[in-house]
Amino acid sequence: MTNHTEQDMPFIPAPRITTVAGYLLIRLAEAGVISLFGVPGDDNLPLMDAITARPDLAWIGMATAQGAGYAADSYARLRGLGALVTTFGVGELSAMNAIAGAYAESVPMVHIVGTPALPAREPDGAAATPHHNLPGRDYGHFARMAAEVTAAQADLRPATAPEEIDRVLSTALRASRPVYLTIPADTADMPVRAPVGRLPAAAEQADPAARHRVTSQVRELAIAGNPPAAMQSTIRDQRLTQASLWAAVQRFLRPGDLLFVDQGTASYAAAQLTLPDGAQLVSRPLWASIGWGVPAVLGASLAAPDRRVVLVAGDGAMQQAAAELGTLLGQGLAPVIIVLNNGGSTTERVMGHPGASYHDIPAWDWTALPAVTPASSVAALHVRRSDELAWALNAADYDTSAGRPALVEAILDAEDAPPLLQDLAHAAAAARG
Numbered sequence: 395m396t397n398h399t400e401q402d403m404p405f406i407p408a409p410r411i412t413t414v415a416g417y418l419l420i421r422l423a424e425a426g427v428i429s430l431f432g433v434p435g436d437d438n439l440p441l442m443d444a445i446t447a448r449p450d451l452a453w454i455g456m457a458t459a460q461g462a463g464y465a466a467d468s469y470a471r472l473r474g475l476g477a478l479v480t481t482f483g484v485g486e487l488s489a490m491n492a493i494a495g496a497y498a499e500s501v502p503m504v505h506i507v508g509t510p511a512l513p514a515r516e517p518d519g520a521a522a523t524p525h526h527n528l529p530g531r532d533y534g535h536f537a538r539m540a541a542e543v544t545a546a547q548a549d550l551r552p553a554t555a556p557e558e559i560d561r562v563l564s565t566a567l568r569a570s571r572p573v574y575l576t577i578p579a580d581t582a583d584m585p586v587r588a589p590v591g592r593l594p595a596a597a598e599q600a601d602p603a604a605r606h607r608v609t610s611q612v613r614e615l616a617i618a619g620n621p622p623a624a625m626q627s628t629i630r631d632q633r634l635t636q637a638s639l640w641a642a643v644q645r646f647l648r649p650g651d652l653l654f655v656d657q658g659t660a661s662y663a664a665a666q667l668t669l670p671d672g673a674q675l676v677s678r679p680l681w682a683s684i685g686w687g688v689p690a691v692l693g694a695s696l697a698a699p700d701r702r703v704v705l706v707a708g709d710g711a712m713q714q715a716a717a718e719l720g721t722l723l724g725q726g727l728a729p730v731i732i733v734l735n736n737g738g739s740t741t742e743r744v745m746g747h748p749g750a751s752y753h754d755i756p757a758w759d760w761t762a763l764p765a766v767t768p769a770s771s772v773a774a775l776h777v778r779r780s781d782e783l784a785w786a787l788n789a790a791d792y793d794t795s796a797g798r799p800a801l802v803e804a805i806l807d808a809e810d811a812p813p814l815l816q817d818l819a820h821a822a823a824a825a826r827g
Contacts, residue, residue, distance in 0.1 A: 410588035414555045414581050415444035417589060418506070419451060421563055424593050425475045429454050429696045431462040435481025437526075438508025440582035442479070454696065454725065456689065457717035459485045463492020464686045465693035465718075466503050468654070470496070471676065472697035475566060476503040482510060482576075483526030486536050494543040495681035496572045503572040504563060505544065509533065511580035537576060545571035552584040564595035636663060636810045638780040643706065643732070646787045647673055652694055656687030656707035660734060663812035664706065685714030688722060688731075695727040702794060703729040709736065710755055716763065723767040728799045730790045733760045736806040760803040773800040 412420065422430070429452045434442050445453050456462040462478040470476030480486045486507045496503050515533050528535050541547055546565035548558040559575070566573040632638060640663045647653060650672040655664040661677050669675060676694070678686050687707040695703050712719075712733050722729070737754055764772035773793040775786040783804060790800035 411585050412588040413444065413583050414550055414552060414577060414586055415441050415583065417556055417586050418550075418559050418575070418577075419444060419448055420589050421559055421593050422475070422477055422504070423448075423450055424589075425563065425567065426473050427475055427477050428452060428473075429469065429693075430477045430479060431456055431465040431469070431693065432479030432506075433457075433459050433462060433481070433485055434479075435485050435508060435526075437482045437510055437579045438479055438485075438506075438577075440579055441506065441508050441577055444582060445479070452696075454692070455721070457721050459488035460492050460685075461689040461692075461715065461718040461721065463489040463496070463503075463505070464689035464715075465696075467492060467496050467501050467678075467686075467693065468676065468690035469693035469697040470501050470503050472652075472694055474502065475563075476501070476693065477506060478503065479506045479508070481508050481526065483528075483536055485526075486540065490539065490543065491683060492686075493540070493572050493574075495678055495683055495686070497543045497545070498681045499678060500570045501572065502566040502570045504566055505540070505572060505574050507536075507574070507576045508582070509549075509576045509578050512578050513580070537574070540574040543572065544574040545569045547574040547576075549576045550578070550581055552581060552586055555581075555584075555586050556589065560594055563593060567593075567595040632780050634778055634780055634783055634804055634806060636806060636812045639732075639734075639783060639804055639806070640664075640667065640812065642780065642783050642787060643704075644668065646791070647704070648702070649673060650701050652676060652698065652701050652703045654687050654691050654694065654703065654705045654707075656705070656711035657682045657684045658708040658711055658734075659736070659812055660706040660708060666813070684708070684711040687711055688715035689718040691729050691731070692718065692722040692725065692727065695722075695729055696725070703727075704732070705729055706732045706734065708734045709758065709760070712760070713755065713758065716758075719763065720767045723764060723772060723799060728794045728797050730787075730794055731799070731801045733801065733803045734806055735760060735803050736810065737808045754808075760801065764799075764801060771798050773798060774803070775801070776803045776805070778805045 430445055431454045433456055445451055454465065456465060459480045462480065466476030466478040478489060480489050489505060493505055510533065527533065537547060537549065546562045548562050550558060562573045562575055636659060644667050647670050649670040653664065653673060653675050655661045655677045657678060661679060664675055687705050691703050691705045737757065761774035761776045764774050773789060775789065777783045777786050786802045790802060793800045
């Protein structure tokens with residue numbers, strides 16, 4: 395028998411080790427994710443610690459889980475992949491509307507959910523019905539719901555986490571759809587081998603046309619030809635109308651801008667604009683869930699910091715997303731936000747019964763709202779006439795060029811609607827007979 399000394403033994407380097415959370419974050423960074431959106435909760439705190447320990451990742455704490463989903467959606471449309479983190483049950487259900495919209499509109503996102511530790515799930519666990527869960531010991535309710543609106547799912551365990559993470563993220567990139575990962579609270583810190591090689595599906599393998607074609611679906615509804623003459627000129631001192639407002643927006647836009655429009659009259663009017671070179675219209679016409687605009691602007695501003703971001707949204711959509719306005723301003727971002735204050739749901743007024751009181755919403759003073767946020771330097775302007783709007787947009791351009799956000803509240807008549815919306819309403823009425 396040959397005796398080998400220590401010097402005779404070949405050197406075999408030890409495999410690199412990371413954690414389940416660490417492996418996931420490495421792969422997300424490889425796919426171009428720099429900012430992660432979400433809301434902390436008791437079951438995702440180990441993952442939160444892993445995120446904040448990485449200097450190459452920015453944690454963007456949102457006011458709502460749904461807002462986190464909307465922000466990750468717009469981030470993905472511009473960078474190829476978005477990610478949000480929520481907690482089990484209450485958090486993930488709050489985000490599901492945003493995830494479903496991303497599924498409907500072919501947006502690649504990963505929804506990461508911190509779930510209860512595995513010992514708590516045993517029959518003799520600490521509580522018969524832990525908080526955030528439905529009655530009983532079934533922890534799979536929400537995963538089954540998520541399977542309806544995601545292209546791939548995995549519940550991570552140390553033995554299989556690397557392969558499962560690679561599979562699920564690759565599906566998001568290749569299919570251009572949201573995916574779903576759950577990480578038990580006691581699993582995030584468990585050791586696994588570090589990635590070897592890059593993520594199998596590179597970002598360029600995703601279908602960018604599928605991601606962005608939904609941004610132009612509303613535009614395709616417009617009749618070919620030039621915008622109506624009323625949108626091409628503005629009479630000085632006239633009362634502000636949808637036509638004169640959008641004529642001013644047309645002149646305000648510049649090459650490379652990102653124009654976000656929330657669902658409502660804005661989405662119909664923007665369809666008839668002629669965008670400058672390199673500018674992009676971003677909306678959610680297929681899913682059509684209002685309140686998307688403000689958190690979407692947050693995601694886009696972080697994804698494309700070199701581009702000016704302009705949002706036009708109705709007062710109803712803005713009220714749904716008011717909490718995320720504070721998040722956006724707290725990040726020090728400088729978009730232009732134009733609030734169409736027309737007292738409620740003008741789209742439904744035009745399409746249904748104009749005088750019905752259920753279309754109305756309480757009035758807010760939008761120019762006063764930024765004062766409750768940390769960003770006290772917001773330029774907030776209130777306009778009722780076309781000449782006032784022209785001045786306000788000039789001021790907004792100056793302020794945003796200097797790195798200050800601007801908010802313009804435009805007062806419009808409750809019954810005033812863009813020409814395309816009026817045409818669709820007439821067509822719908824004719825079809826009903």
